[in-house]
Amino acid sequence: MAGVAHIPQPDAASRLLAAQAERARQRRRTRLFLLAPGLGIIGIFGLFPLSIALVYSFLEPGTYGGVEWTFSYDAYVQFLFERDIFDDTLTFNSAYLQIFGRSFGLAITTMIGTLILGFPVAYFIAARPQEQRNFWLFAITLPFWTNLLIRTYSMLLIVRDEGFVNLTLMNIGLISEPIEMLYTDGAVLAGLVYSYLPFMILPIYASLEKFDFSLLEAGHDLYATRTQVFRHIIIPITRPGIAAGCVLVLIPALGAYITPELLGGGKKLMIGNLIALQFGSGRNWPFGAAAALILMAVVLIALLVSLRAGASKEGGHG
């Protein structure tokens, strides 16, 4: 083409810009295309049911379960107040708050328990030679091969009055009568810690895996005691892993259903059991939906606050 030589410089530049813009558009399209399946699944199985729950929570319960299509925010009122059957006056009722409190207490205790037990395990694996680590990681994931329900049932068999622990202790003469372990808070806690321990170990291991162990020597060399090395070097560097592990344990532990039901005997209601109850024999779907949404809101707010706190702490180091 004869014209090529006469194309002025600015035109070439603008063509280059256009080509770059086109490529950026293409990249965006590719990204969207790759994201689509994931977004689809989240949309269909996450957001859609959540919307249903949101809508249901503002309706009235049907007599035999289900909902009546009448707008009402009674479900949310019911969470904090009791409505008098005769004159409709509201009196404060802390029963459900207590259930929330108990669940949070149990979940936080579970989180602390898994952290205390899980951190040394993660550290142990990370300190193994490379070729041994896969074996230990495999061992950690082994429990997932069996259904949680079955594992929880087997715990029930171990801790019940005629279970393995009590029989062994009685046989060696340490105790004369079985210790009541099943259907106690301790049993529920043990079950939850056992169930969620891998979720604490794996993220902490991931953050320790890249850990440069010569930093420990550097710390000791610079007059730090073992405790100080742990506090000033190991903890801050593995903080992201610890935070991830805590979130991964705390949230499912809050909504735990099977473990409190089987090992706690359902004697004390937890959030999960409360919600399940409303959709089952309680026949109050709006209240169940409202309780689930309140739980979600509380967790979200707690997470955002802790994230913000973590971020400002990071900034403080810089």
Add this chain to the structure above:
Amino acid sequence: MIDVKNVTKRFGEGQAAVTALEDVSLTIPEGSFFTLLGPSGCGKTTLLRLIAGFELPSEGEIALDGESIGHLAPNNRPVNTVFQNYALFPHMSVARNVGFGLEMLKRPKAEIDSTITEMLDLVQLGEFATRRVDQLSGGQQQRVALARALAPRPKVLLLDEPLSALDLKLRKGMQSELKRLQHETGITFVFVTHDQGEALAMSDRIAVMSAGSVRQVGTPEEIYTAPKSRFVADFIGDTNIVNATLLGFDGDAAKIRFGEGKPLTIHTASTLLEPGPVHVALRPETIRVVEESAETALLRGEVVDSTYFGAGSQMLVRLEDGVSVHVQVSTPRPVGSRVGLECDTSMLHVLED
């Protein structure tokens, strides 16, 4: 002053035990730049780690200024280390890295702050105090590591091959920088390297190590011009090792001869050798080429190769017994010609093995 007395270090137990150091004794003078030099696996890093306290000796004792420190934890020794990979704390700023040691020693805040400024100025990183360490180049990280280790004013600074990760140009710069820092602070530096050029350029004294023991300790000049053993002669610089016969001793002088040549009297540091065949070291730059028939020629042979390298040429001369000798000359003889080689007898050294 550091006194290493009969230190042995074994790793592992029983049959599988590996001896990294075998009965090593060494004195490191106060305020000196002392280098542990040797090939990898010779035990030089193990010795450094024993002084730092990261390892404990299996046998023997390490004393600092007369006080035994061999069994103290690293945090109880007034000794700091510059690590090979720097080991800077990635979650702290440059300033906090430098101040970490003093912080752990619970020094007052004002003192810590002023020391941080002083140390960063010393390594010329004043304006980097608030940076994160991963925003620095390798050379800058190296300086932070130095500043961090110097900040608590240790009695001894240990440096574990600190320059090996730097490129050649930076390395040359850091060599003189380290010399300057050692001079300005007056702290005893113990420097580990496998680079003999680095060792010769920087050290006040060098300990040459091999296979878990110290082979020779001396100034760079002593090590270079008067190697005691074949290993040291080989390891430091270019050297020629030729065969000779030890005839006997005359006081502290040795009588030797090359082939059927006339007996020579040379100084030797060791009078432990038995008369008989020995090895003699002579450096390429100390040899002069003369006519084959010259009276002064100590060795005779044939030029088999000649390489021009700018400042001169290096000739390879094969002696009558088949041993090849490198000779540095300004005007090489043609390949195939027969030559005689002479040198001052003071440049000859009988090797122990």
